[in-house]
């Protein structure tokens with residue numbers, strides 16, 4: 545097992561126990577949903593005009609990274625419409641029949657939330673096209689030349705699809721969504737509001753600068769903000785009087801090895817190795833991964849996106865390089881011969897040397 549396995553700053557969902565707490569922290573109304581102003585305003589118009597016309601709203605596609613609030617928003621959509629919500633996900637729909645079973649039992653106006661919609665099986669996807677457009681599916685009975693398609697009407701419903709990979713969605717599916725919302729990372733001010741709100745719900749006392757400290761280390765992601773808050777709360781209860789101040793949040797997060805920019809041990813190990821062992825690069829992904837005792841995929845998928853987003857690491861055709869900001873962040877000085885010239889060849893495409 546990797547020594548970096550348990551990541552406090554992972555944006556992936558938690559285990560079942562933590563998910564219960566996460567659910568309790570979800571805002572229930574559009575007005576309580578913090579940040580994403582443009583998405584919120586546009587969505588509010590879509591929903592309220594449909595309500596006014598007494599029709600089901602257009603299908604909604606939510607795209608954005610894990611932990612940014614897609615499930616929360618789907619629940620809010622159903623609540624705002626006063627409609628029941630059915631939840632499923634792309635990977636759970638392995639055959640067209642799985643989807644037909646869901647669609648044929650929807651009640652009128654129901655909201656169907658399909659998480660990870662880009663991972664749905666192809667035949668199901670094709671069935672979904674017709675369902676979205678005409679509220680009808682063709683159920684195929686029998687096999688081979690004798691197979692017949694029986695058309696089946698389904699109740700008008702609203703599909704809310706969520707995807708972390710909007711680019712992987714086939715055009716015909718994407719085009720059938722009347723409203724596509726792209727969810728961005730949150731800025732520190734918005735995360736601070738989220739942290740304060742969650743602290744209130746968890747009955748934890750937090751000073752404004754304590755909330756800012758947690759927010760600043762949360763990698764633009766509400767799920768991480770809420771998780772860090774819970775760990776800082778533990779620390780405050782055991783080591784202090786339960787109140788989260790700035791100093792306390794700093795001490796707690798230092799203990800948990802999450803630094804001021806939200807980097808954890810793996811992130812820093814990647815940067816430190818790149819700088820200390822390879823003079824800042826360029827170095828190939830596999831070599832870099834071996835140097836930190838990780839699989840190349842872990843370094844590429846887990847650590848790199850955030851480091852690139854932070855401007856600390858760059859992918860170039862000749863390999864990975866540490867940027868001047870990375871040297872500064874780790875308090876190291878680049879060697880005089882450091883090939884910073886490679887910076888001028890930065891390539892942000894994903895098809896660089898592996």
Ligand SMILES: Nc1ncnc2c1ncn2[C@@H]1O[C@H](COP(=O)(O)OP(=O)(O)OP(=O)(O)O)[C@@H](O)[C@H]1O
Nearest residue numbers: 566569570577578610611612613614615616766767
């Ligand atoms: N805008 C927001 N305001 C307040 N809390 C939020 C907001 N967005 C997300 N959260 C909180 O962050 C947590 C994660 O959100 P959610 O499960 O909706 O993310 P997600 O995008 O669906 O993630 P995944 O793609 O992994 O399913 C929830 O506990 C939710 O309360």
